[in-house]
Every structure is written in structure tokens, then in C-alpha cells.
Amino acid sequence: MKDVTIIGGGPAGLYATFYSGLRGMSVTLIEAQAQLGGKVRLYPEKVIWDAGGMPPLSGEDFCAGLVRQGRTFDPEVHLETIVADIKQTENGFEVLTEGGSSFESSTVIVAAGGGIITPQRLEVEGAERFDMTNLHYTAQGLETFRDKTVLISGGGNTAVDWANELEGIAANVIISCRSALKGHEAVVEKVMCSTVDCMLQTSIQRLIADESGTRIKQVELQCGLDAGRIVDVDHVLVNHGYERELAFLNGTSLALEMEEQRITAAANGATSVPGLFAAGDVALHPGKINLLAGAFHDAANAVNAAKTYVDPEAAASGMVSSHHSGFAERNEALKKAGQV
Numbered sequence: 001m002k003d004v005t006i007i008g009g010g011p012a013g014l015y016a017t018f019y020s021g022l023r024g025m026s027v028t029l030i031e032a033q034a035q036l037g038g039k040v041r042l043y044p045e046k047v048i049w050d051a052g053g054m055p056p057l058s059g060e061d062f063c064a065g066l067v068r069q070g071r072t073f074d075p076e077v078h079l080e081t082i083v084a085d086i087k088q089t090e091n092g093f094e095v096l097t098e099g100g101s102s103f104e105s106s107t108v109i110v111a112a113g114g115g116i117i118t119p120q121r122l123e124v125e126g127a128e129r130f131d132m133t134n135l136h137y138t139a140q141g142l143e144t145f146r147d148k149t150v151l152i153s154g155g156g157n158t159a160v161d162w163a164n165e166l167e168g169i170a171a172n173v174i175i176s177c178r179s180a181l182k183g184h185e186a187v188v189e190k191v192m193c194s195t196v197d198c199m200l201q202t203s204i205q206r207l208i209a210d211e212s213g214t215r216i217k218q219v220e221l222q223c224g225l226d227a228g229r230i231v232d233v234d235h236v237l238v239n240h241g242y243e244r245e246l247a248f249l250n251g252t253s254l255a256l257e258m259e260e261q262r263i264t265a266a267a268n269g270a271t272s273v274p275g276l277f278a279a280g281d282v283a284l285h286p287g288k289i290n291l292l293a294g295a296f297h298d299a300a301n302a303v304n305a306a307k308t309y310v311d312p313e314a315a316a317s318g319m320v321s322s323h324h325s326g327f328a329e330r331n332e333a334l335k336k337a338g339q340v
């Protein structure tokens with residue numbers, strides 16, 4: 001029986017795990033994927049500039065820091081474990097998984113983001129045979145694309161980010177997009193003023209294999225009713241958005257108020273179910289921002305609320321953080337190692 005079960009090991013869940021330890025709470029953290037990090041794992045090469053107080057960091061390095069921080073107080077972590085249901089019990093909650101295990105705790109913090117995320121596949125005949133070679137759904141390792149011709153399919157934020165990251169690394173970057181580019185004005189403007197070839201109003205019609213049959217050599221792009229245009233490529237990067245699966249919340253027997261796949265919450269993460277709190281992208285409250293900064297803010301609030309739920313005498317918030325008895329020794333070690 002733990003103080004809190006945290007569902008989801010993305011930024012909100014990892015920071016909630018750390019913050020729970022800081023507040024002396026015992027934690028079970030459950031994550032569906034094989035690795036912690038949540039959506040940040042989808043953009044390992046992107047340079048993150050807007051997480052308060054941090055120097056620009058790649059998604060991969062940012063993730064490593066999140067995970068390290070999340071493990072500070074040795075939480076019990078279960079990876080590749082999908083939460084299937086949450087039940088209320090006499091003493092709190094029982095979190096049930098698809099594999100049949102169950103975890104009991106006094107409170108629950110749901111930090112499941114948009115759910116279990118998988119990239120939308122390219123809907124072109126035979127596309128799956130290139131999955132192991134040069135058809136990609138995330139840009140892992142930008143060096144793969146050095147001096148190559150890369151065609152990006154999609155026109156949302158992620159596709160535009162990739163184009164900007166790859167310009168200057170790849171020999172040629174082409175964006176194929178059904179409509180206009182969407183994304184932050186500054187990044188769209190940057191890509192439009194760059195050497196990236198933006199082929200708007202086009203979509204991939206056909207993938208043409210090389211002699212081995214295992215690599216894409218050319219792509220046929222359709223533009224309206226015009227005849228297909230053949231483009232030579234070394235790599236194809238697809239970003240058509242993501243499929244999200246939040247079955248455990250959609251089918252829950254709890255009286256949990258939800259709106260558009262998100263949990264309606266107060267600013268402190270409290271939900272319509274006493275003892276169950278929401279944090280990060282899964283939470284919907286006035287002033288919510290779906291960014292890393294918002295995930296951390298929500299997580300600290302949810303942990304503070306969970307703490308007072310477990311121990312009504314505890315301070316509701318306003319603790320000056322980074323105060324923990326365990327830190328004195330660690331601070332000394334860090335100073336000695338010249339790391340702070």
C-alpha cells in the first residue's frame with residue numbers, strides 16, 4: 001500500500017514522482033512503454049528552448065534528466081505495464097493492469113497525457129516493408145540524414161520542426177503536405193525562407209523500391225488531379241499525427257468528469273473523484289498549457305493536493321522546494337565532484 005500511484009511516466013508523471021519523494025510520500029510509477037519520458041521520446045533530436053531555466057537541450061538529453069530526477073527517491077517503477085482500470089476501495093484505490101497485476105495506494109495521480117501514443121502510419125500500399133530501412137516515423141539520430149535527400153510528409157508542428165532541424169544537415173529537404181503548413185508562426189516563417197522545398201497541396205501516392213526491394217528509391221507525389229511527380233529520395237520521414245489510446249479512462253466506472261478525452265480538474269489537480277488527481281496534458285483546467293512547463297506546474301500542485309489528502313495536517317503548498325534531509329549529503333558529493 002503506497003501513498004500514491006502515478007499513472008504515466010512522461011514529464012508530468014516523472015516530476016510528480018520526484019516531488020512526491022520530496023514530500024516524503026511512497027510511490028508506484030506505472031508506464032505503458034518500455035522507456036520513461038512520454039512524448040519527449042517522440043522528438044529526441046529536437047532542441048528544446050522553452051523549459052524554464054534550462055539551457056537548450058535535445059529531447060534525448062532532456063528526457064535523460066527527467067528520468068534521473070524522477071528516480072531520485074527510488075520509486076517503485078513498472079515499465080511495459082498498461083493500466084486497464086482504477087477502482088475505489090475502502091482504503092483508497094486499486095490500479096489494475098492489462099497483465100493482471102494490481103497496485104494499491106491511498107491516492108492516484110493520473111499523468112497519462114493523451115494516452116498511449118503510436119504514430120499514424122503512412123497509408124500507402126506496401127509502406128510497411130520499408131519500416132526497417134528508410135521509412136521513419138520519428139527522427140532518431142540526425143546523422144542518418146547527413147548529406148541525404150529527405151522527404152518529410154506532413155505539415156504540422158513536428159514536420160516543420162524536423163525540416164528546420166534537418167536543413168543544413170541533409171543535402172535536400174522536401175516537405176510534402178496536403179494543405180498549408182501549420183505550426184508556430186516563427187518556425188513556419190523560418191522554413192518558408194529556407195532552402196527547404198515546400199511542396200504544398202501534395203501527398204504521397206506511391207513508394208518506389210530500389211532493386212533490393214527493401215529501400216525506397218523514389219516517391220510519387222500527387223498534386224490535385226495532375227499526373228504524379230516522381231522525386232528521388234534517400235529517406236522518407238512521416239509525421240501525420242498520432243493515435244492515442246486512453247481506454248482505461250474512457251471506460252472507467254469511477255465518477256470521473258471528462259471532456260474531450262481529458263480529465264476536468266481544479267487548478268490543484270483535484271478531480272470529481274476525491275483522492276484522484278490529474279496532472280499534465282491529460283488535465284483540463286482554466287489556464288492549462290500543454291507544454292513541459294505546464295506539466296511540471298500541474299505535477300507539483302497534484303502532489304501537494306495528494307499529500308494533504310493523505311495527511312490533512314501537512315502543509316498544503318508553499319514549501320520552499322529542494323529542502324529535503326537527504327539532499328545535504330548529496331549536495332556535498334555534487335560539490336566535491338565539481339558538478340554544482
Ligand SMILES: Cc1cc2nc3c(=O)[nH]c(=O)nc-3n(C[C@H](O)[C@H](O)[C@H](O)COP(=O)(O)OP(=O)(O)OC[C@H]3O[C@@H](n4cnc5c(N)ncnc54)[C@H](O)[C@@H]3O)c2cc1C
Nearest residue numbers: 008010011012032038039083112113115280281290291292
Ligand atoms: C512533437 C512534439 C514537440 C513538442 N515540443 C515541445 C517543446 O519544445 N516545449 C514544450 O514545452 N513542450 C513541447 N511539447 C509538449 C510536451 O512534450 C508535452 O506537453 C508533455 O510531454 C506532456 O507531458 P505529460 O507527462 O502530461 O504527457 P506525456 O508526455 O504524453 O506522457 C504520458 C505518459 O503516460 C503513459 N500512459 C498513457 N496511458 C497509459 C496507461 N494506460 N498505462 C500506463 N501508462 C500510460 C504514456 O505512455 C506516456 O509515457 C511537444 C510535444 C510534441 C508532441
